[in-house]
Amino acid sequence: HVYLDNAATTPMHPAVVQAMTDQMMNDFGNASSTHFFGRTAHAALDKARGQLASTLHTKPDHIVFTGGATESNNTAIMQTARANAGRGKHIITTAIEHLSVLKPMRTLEAEGFTVTYLPVDENGEISLADFKAALDDETILVSIMYGNNEVGSVMPIAEIGALLADHQALFHVDATQAFGLIDLDPAKLGIDLLSASAHKLNGPKGVGLLYRSDNVHIKPLLQGGEQESKRRAGTENIPGIVGFGTAVALLNQDAKAQKQADFLQFSHQITAALTAADVEFHVNGNLEHQRLQHVLNLWLPGASTYALQTNLDLAGFAISGGSACTAGSLEPSHVLTAMYGEDSPRISESIRISFGTTTTAEDVDAFAQALIKIVRRLLARKQK
Numbered sequence: 001h002v003y004l005d006n007a008a009t010t011p012m013h014p015a016v017v018q019a020m021t022d023q024m025m026n027d028f029g030n031a032s033s034t035h036f037f038g039r040t041a042h043a044a045l046d047k048a049r050g051q052l053a054s055t056l057h058t059k060p061d062h063i064v065f066t067g068g069a070t071e072s073n074n075t076a077i078m079q080t081a082r083a084n085a086g087r088g089k090h091i092i093t094t095a096i097e098h099l100s101v102l103k104p105m106r107t108l109e110a111e112g113f114t115v116t117y118l119p120v121d122e123n124g125e126i127s128l129a130d131f132k133a134a135l136d137d138e139t140i141l142v143s144i145m146y147g148n149n150e151v152g153s154v155m156p157i158a159e160i161g162a163l164l165a166d167h168q169a170l171f172h173v174d175a176t177q178a179f180g181l182i183d184l185d186p187a188k189l190g191i192d193l194l195s196a197s198a199h200k201l202n203g204p205k206g207v208g209l210l211y212r213s214d215n216v217h218i219k220p221l222l223q224g225g226e227q228e229s230k231r232r233a234g235t236e237n238i239p240g241i242v243g244f245g246t247a248v249a250l251l252n253q254d255a256k257a258q259k260q261a262d263f264l265q266f267s268h269q270i271t272a273a274l275t276a277a278d279v280e281f282h283v284n285g286n287l288e289h290q291r292l293q294h295v296l297n298l299w300l301p302g303a304s305t306y307a308l309q310t311n312l313d314l315a316g317f318a319i320s321g322g323s324a325c326t327a328g329s330l331e332p333s334h335v336l337t338a339m340y341g342e343d344s345p346r347i348s349e350s351i352r353i354s355f356g357t358t359t360t361a362e363d364v365d366a367f368a369q370a371l372i373k374i375v376r377r378l379l380a381r382k383q384k
């Protein structure tokens, strides 16, 4: 089986598994305990916090460990909006955020906040003019993803950060898909809050982080104990956090840049094979633009997402019809809908292919050949 669904999750790196296993076998203590076992667990927690902080060019105190990007997004959005409601009730986000951003927005709307959902063009990109037009004195929070999980488009984060420098609004960025691929310096980018998740970069599931800048006070969403400097209650998932720290320590800037280049090459390999075979396709998004290169979203006119996905699965290739969270439902992709309109055939005839550190050129080639065969078969069947 070939795994080409790395935007959904990634296989754990063996060094991550080893570090977590060592942690679980030798050091089960509660990091809040004051005895030897607790101190040892706390040391592991501190080490991982340092690793994450250094990746983000920040201090350990700016990293809050969470149960994943979903929790980070929920906390960043709902808690800062509620805490700042006295200064205004307007929030700006985009139409193509992950549901862990969009659903908290709907909750806030029900609580009386007004949310502007910035539209995207056919490249899956927002316009700075739309952003500037939406920003007003009532805006208290801006939440915009770094890069999209379905099509790989990136948002003008640095430009928005600069525009918000003298504005009261806090700037939250869901960097879940970008974290392992782009070197991120939130302070330089003008970001106040940033979410990431370990399992997207060969770490374990169920652990993430919320970065906060100096000026941000996080009121915990989960209440209870005083863990994470009173910013997130609950006994820390030390094995998961150690795995997260190990996963980021395995990445460095050069490795990230190289991955982006390799992944773009994989996309070109697939599009070249389809072109050579005379199979009609269109990229959803724009490969020529700056983007997260691990995601390739293709429209294959005449072939349904469902048929493509199941036939590829039978042939041994794991891809996705959209984002993993909605893959089980028959809901159309809100991302493709925002890009092309709800009547576009692209919404029901597209697939997402996503590359990772374990993807090889041979796998990609085998995938392209399988896809060509399957599309031809599906189209021939349709013509009968």
Ligand code: PLP
Binding pocket: 007, 008, 067, 068, 069, 070, 071, 073, 098, 100, 145, 147, 148, 149, 174, 176, 177, 197, 198, 199, 206, 208, 325
């Ligand atoms: N945000 C984006 C852009 C994602 O792709 C994901 C992945 O599913 C999430 C948030 C949620 O991450 P998690 O499932 O780790 O909570």
